Amino acid sequence: MTVAQKGLWAGVSVLGASAMAVLALSRGETVNAAWMVIAASCVFALGYRFYSRFIADKVLELDATRPTPAVRINDGLDYVPTNTFVLFGHHFAAIAGAGPLIGPVLAAQMGYLPGIIWILAGAVFAGCVQDFVVLVLSTRRGGDSLGKMIKDELGREAGAFALVGLLAIMIILLAVLGLVVVKALANSPWGTFTVAMTIPIAVLMGVYMRFIRPGKIGEASVIGLVLLFAALSGGASVAADPVWSMWFTLTGPQLAWALIVYGFVAAVLPVWLVLAPRDYLSTFLKVGTIALLAIGIVFTLPELHMPAVTKFIDGSGPVWSGNLFPFLFITIACGAVSGFHALIASGTTPKMIEKETDARVLGYGAMVVESFVAVMALTAACALDPSVYFALNSPAAAIGVDVESAATAISSWGFVVTPDTLAQVARDVGETSILSRTGGAPTLAVGIAQILADFIGGNALMAFWYHFAILFEALFILTTLDAGTRVARFMIQDVLGSISAPLGRTTSLVGNILATGLCVAGWGWFLYQGVVDPFGGINTLWPLFGISNQMLAAIALTLATVLLVKTGKARYVLVTLAPLVWLLICTLTAAAQKIWHADPAIGFLAHAQMLAKAVAEERVMAPAKSLEQMQRLIFNDQIDAALCALFAVVVIAVAGFGLRTALRAHSGLATAEVARA
Amino acid sequence: MNDLKNETSHSVLAMLFNRAKQTAQLMCGLPDYDAYVAHVKMKHPDQAVPSYERFFRERQEARYGRGMSRCC
Numbered sequence: 137m138t139v140a141q142k143g144l145w146a147g148v149s150v151l152g153a154s155a156m157a158v159l160a161l162s163r164g165e166t167v168n169a170a171w172m173v174i175a176a177s178c179v180f181a182l183g184y185r186f187y188s189r190f191i192a193d194k195v196l197e198l199d200a201t202r203p204t205p206a207v208r209i210n211d212g213l214d215y216v217p218t219n220t221f222v223l224f225g226h227h228f229a230a231i232a233g234a235g236p237l238i239g240p241v242l243a244a245q246m247g248y249l250p251g252i253i254w255i256l257a258g259a260v261f262a263g264c265v266q267d268f269v270v271l272v273l274s275t276r277r278g279g280d281s282l283g284k285m286i287k288d289e290l291g292r293e294a295g296a297f298a299l300v301g302l303l304a305i306m307i308i309l310l311a312v313l314g315l316v317v318v319k320a321l322a323n324s325p326w327g328t329f330t331v332a333m334t335i336p337i338a339v340l341m342g343v344y345m346r347f348i349r350p351g352k353i354g355e356a357s358v359i360g361l362v363l364l365f366a367a368l369s370g371g372a373s374v375a376a377d378p379v380w381s382m383w384f385t386l387t388g389p390q391l392a393w394a395l396i397v398y399g400f401v402a403a404v405l406p407v408w409l410v411l412a413p414r415d416y417l418s419t420f421l422k423v424g425t426i427a428l429l430a431i432g433i434v435f436t437l438p439e440l441h442m443p444a445v446t447k448f449i450d451g452s453g454p455v456w457s458g459n460l461f462p463f464l465f466i467t468i469a470c471g472a473v474s475g476f477h478a479l480i481a482s483g484t485t486p487k488m489i490e491k492e493t494d495a496r497v498l499g500y501g502a503m504v505v506e507s508f509v510a511v512m513a514l515t516a517a518c519a520l521d522p523s524v525y526f527a528l529n530s531p532a533a534a535i536g537v538d539v540e541s542a543a544t545a546i547s548s549w550g551f552v553v554t555p556d557t558l559a560q561v562a563r564d565v566g567e568t569s570i571l572s573r574t575g576g577a578p579t580l581a582v583g584i585a586q587i588l589a590d591f592i593g594g595n596a597l598m599a600f601w602y603h604f605a606i607l608f609e610a611l612f613i614l615t616t617l618d619a620g621t622r623v624a625r626f627m628i629q630d631v632l633g634s635i636s637a638p639l640g641r642t643t644s645l646v647g648n649i650l651a652t653g654l655c656v657a658g659w660g661w662f663l664y665q666g667v668v669d670p671f672g673g674i675n676t677l678w679p680l681f682g683i684s685n686q687m688l689a690a691i692a693l694t695l696a697t698v699l700l701v702k703t704g705k706a707r708y709v710l711v712t713l714a715p716l717v718w719l720l721i722c723t724l725t726a727a728a729q730k731i732w733h734a735d736p737a738i739g740f741l742a743h744a745q746m747l748a749k750a751v752a753e754e755r756v757m758a759p760a761k762s763l764e765q766m767q768r769l770i771f772n773d774q775i776d777a778a779l780c781a782l783f784a785v786v787v788i789a790v791a792g793f794g795l796r797t798a799l800r801a802h803s804g805l806a807t808a809e810v811a812r813a
Numbered sequence: 814m815n816d817l818k819n820e821t822s823h824s825v826l827a828m829l830f831n832r833a834k835q836t837a838q839l840m841c842g843l844p845d846y847d848a849y850v851a852h853v854k855m856k857h858p859d860q861a862v863p864s865y866e867r868f869f870r871e872r873q874e875a876r877y878g879r880g881m882s883r884c885c
Contacts, residue, residue: 212852213872216844225836351869353841354834407877408870415877416841423840484842622880642879 145185152178159444160249166439169515172248173434176256176511180504183260188268188500192493195700195708196272200493205279205486215279217490220497227485228502229419231267231477232426234313234613235470235685236506238576240514241583242678243467244525245455247445248518250464252511258465258472259507262715266689267477268499269696269712274482275489282482286695286790289702294793298691299627301786304779305475305684306624307655311662312677313613314399318391318667319575319674320606325384326375326566327603328391331610332384333367334414335398341413353416360417364607371603375566388667395617396660403621403652411618418612425608429512429584432591442518442525447550454530455574456675457737462725466682471510473715475688477503516583523553524561524570528579531672532572533759542571566599574672581605624655665772670759676776679730683723683780687787690719694794702801720791727784731777740780744773842876843869 137145155175159167192198209215218226243251274280280288283302287295321328340363341356349355374380386394402410451459456467470476481499489495517525523546527535535542539555546553562570565585570578585601593601626642628651633640639647666673693716700709733739736746747770750757760766835845846865853862863871 210852210856212849212856213844213875216848218839218844219832219835222832222836222839226839229840345869350866353838353843403880408873411877412841412873415881419840420837488844619877619881622877624880626879 145182148178148181152182159252162444166441167248167444168437168439169433169519170437172252172440172511172515173437175252176508179256179260180507183264184500184504187260188264188496191265191268191500191711192496195705195711196269196495198272198493198495200491202276202492204275204489204492206488206490209278209487214484215487218488220490220494223485223488223490223494224498224502225423226488227480227498228505229423230480230483230485231474231502231506232422232509233470233476233616234316234577234609235474235476236510237513237580237609238316238678239468239471239682240510241517241576241579242455242529242674243464244442244514244517245446245453245529246449246460246464247443248440248514249444250449250460251468251514254464254468255472255507255510255514258468259503259510262689262693262718263471263473263477263507264500264503265711265715266473266475266692266696267481267503268495270478270692271481271486271489271499272492272495273696273699274486275492275495279487280482282478282692282695285482286691289695289698290790290793290797294790297786297789297793301684301687301691301783301790303624303627304782304786305681305688306620306627307658308662308677308681308684308779309476310399310617310620310624310659311666312674312681313616314392314395314659314663315666315673315677316575316577317395317610317613318388318663319573319672320577320581320610321386321391322388322573323385323569324375324567324606325381326371326599327606327610328384328386329374329380330364330367330371330603330607331614333370334364334417334607334611334614335410337363337367338410338414338417341417342409345413346408356413357416357420360413361420364417364421368600368603368607372566372599389664392660392664392667395663396656398614399617399621399660400652400656402618403625403656404648411615411622414611415615415619418608418615421608422612425584425605426509426512428588429516430508432584432587433512433515436587436590438515438519438587438590440515440518441520442522446522451735451738454526454534456678457735458679458726458729458733462722462729463679465722466679466686466726468510469682469685469689471507471513473686473689473719474506475685475690475692478688478692513580513583516587517579519586520579520583521551521553521557523547523551524558524582525579526551527553527558527561528570528573528582529576530572531574531670531675533670533672535571537571539569539571564595564598565602567602572672574674576674577606577609580609621652621655621659624658625651628654669772679726680776680779680783683726683730684783686719686723687783690716690723690787691790693719694791698794698798698801701798701805704805706802706805716791720787723787724784727780730780740773740777744770744777747773842881843872 152175155171158171159175206215206217240251277285283295283298286298321331337360341360345352345356374384449460451457526546527542535545539558542558543553543555562568565582581602584605585598588601589595589598629640629647632647632651638644641647666677669676693712696712697709697716700712729738731740734742736743747766751763751766756763760769846868849868850862853860
């Protein structure tokens with residue numbers, strides 16, 4: 137490194153540290169979002185330049201001359217050596233989803249500081265490392281999937297455990313994403329109309345690309361986007377019309393059923409009709425909106441009205457319960473470290489890498505960009521007035537159902553607000569109410585609407601931008617719902633096949649319907665319970681999802697650690713072992729607290745016990761309305777506790793198999809060295 | 814001289830456009846058709862080159878047929 141370069145990086149370090157200091161030390165006055173952007177840019181630049189290079193050169197010893205699967209196999213279809221920039225776009229589009237937009241929004245209840253620290257530290261030392269290492273491992277194994285690598289390297293039992301865990305994650309992921317859509321669309325005719333319109337628009341695009349102009353993705357997508365914007369502005373007229381608005385004003389449970397039926401139908405239809413065309417739309421809309429938001433934030437540089445740290449770090453927050461440790465670290469999963477990325481990094485990308493050295497920018501680099509998305513989501517949430525943030529994110533059980541009770545409750549937490557202000561925000565975004573729209577998407581939509589309206593169009597366009605943001609999130613969540621149901625269907629069919637061979641055949645209609653039905657019933661059950669849950673559902677489901685996603689990351693890092701030991705790199709083992717240990721501590725503590733914590737707001741069993749005691753005394757506890765309802769809540773608690781236990785067992789088992797394999801490999805290597813000597 | 818400069822900037826633009834198009838298509842799981850045609854012609858000269866339509870359908874099914882691991 138030249139002196140000038142050294143000076144440059146020293147400057148970046150000083151700037152980053154100063155920005156972090158401004159963020160950390162500010163008390164009682166607002167901080168500009170610029171400090172957030174600067175801190176993140178500097179930390180990511182340093183992490184990429186130094187840590188990812190260390191991993192590339194020393195730990196993985198990337199070698200540009202080692203032929204990749206794309207070069208060796210090159211079949212023109214799956215295995216194609218691909219330009220780094222083109223492949224980066226592909227990989228980023230695959231890893232970017234709703235997760236990094238939701239987790240940081242929920243985490244904002246503790247203030248912006250805990251969230252930003254975990255996103256930056258988690259990404260640099262855990263998330264980016266996981267993506268990068270798994271990508272290289274898969275590339276060196278011919279593009280093998282995570283599941284296959286676990287089976288090959290840790291044994292069949294470990295593979296079976298991982299598969300069960302994966303199926304459970306899919307179910308809980310689909311339920312929680314469905315819940316986010318329901319919460320955003322409940323009693324919102326504008327939003328519901330727009331999102332409903334995406335179905336006929338997708339079908340039209342699908343038919344166009346199949347029969348009218350085969351394979352013309354570009355043309356079909358332009359047509360689709362134009363129609364989508366037409367539906368978006370049409371939604372305003374629908375909401376204003378007394379008759380039409382009635383048709384599109386749906387309650388939570390109605391929307392839940394609509395999603396369940398939709399999920400089933402969409403997953404058994406041919407892919408060219410709905411799934412593929414909507415995926416094209418959501419991909420372009422996603423990348424476009426992320427870019428627009430980044431530009432919006434940089435140009436408007438909003439003030440962060442959320443305090444650095446709120447009093448809710450003690451675990452008493454209304455958005456989700458539990459202390460900062462461990463719950464902050466599972467609330468923000470995607471954006472800091474996401475196990476799901478290990479599936480993408482061992483999916484199509486490793487089959488298209490041209491040179492092994494490209495893996496650094498693809499694995500580590502793409503995750504840096506994803507973390508930036510999380511930083512933007514946190515910024516958008518913290519730029520809101522905190523009272524508006526808590527009105528949007530607190531369940532009815534905490535703030536009541538009208539603006540008067542909400543204003544009283546939120547003011548009592550120290551965020552003074554009048555009922556009129558809350559009503560005015562709802563009018564600004566074209567909704568009847570913003571209260572208890574939990575799940576992160578509406579909060580982000582209000583934040584995005586404020587930033588974009590500040591940037592383009594002013595207050596007049598606020599309602600448009602709000603519904604645009606809702607549409608953008610709902611669109612790719614629906615795609616995930618559909619695609620995820622298919623993935624889970626084939627997993628279930630594999631299992632069914634071992635019971636009765638004909639059902640396992642992928643062409644079997646009965647097998648297809650049975651497996652799809654089982655999968656939809658699984659996530660539909662959790663979704664419905666979440667929708668009718670008086671505490672908003674997100675309270676229960678998001679921690680379960682966070683635990684499961686981090687559990688998957690722990691499994692991936694276990695594999696990576698074992699392979700470092702196996703290949704004689706034990707001296708660098710901390711690179712993957714340290715984040716692994718941290719994730720194990722977080723997920724297992726969180727799982728144990730969710731099961732056994734004595735506070736009924738946190739522990740499932742304590743909650744069930746409290747209800748059971750009331751039932752024994754024949755006392756109905758609000759918000760339940762009958763003893764029968766209370767019995768059902770008790771059953772839900774038990775299921776949730778069992779699911780937590782399942783996640784814990786899976787992660788402990790895989791870590792155990794990993795430890796066994798690593799110890800064997802280590803002693804084997806030691807013996808070999810002695811023999812050589 | 815001027816012509817040459819125009820020529821170069823034109824081809825740079827064309828290349829950038831091509832890259833952007835390839836990126837957008839690959840985001841949807843569609844690899845480069847021209848590269849595929851070149852591959853078939855070189856490696857399997859005895860085989861007929863599949864039409865773009867067939868190639869597109871095959872790739873669509875390959876990407877979505879068993880569902881797609883889409884991130885949360």
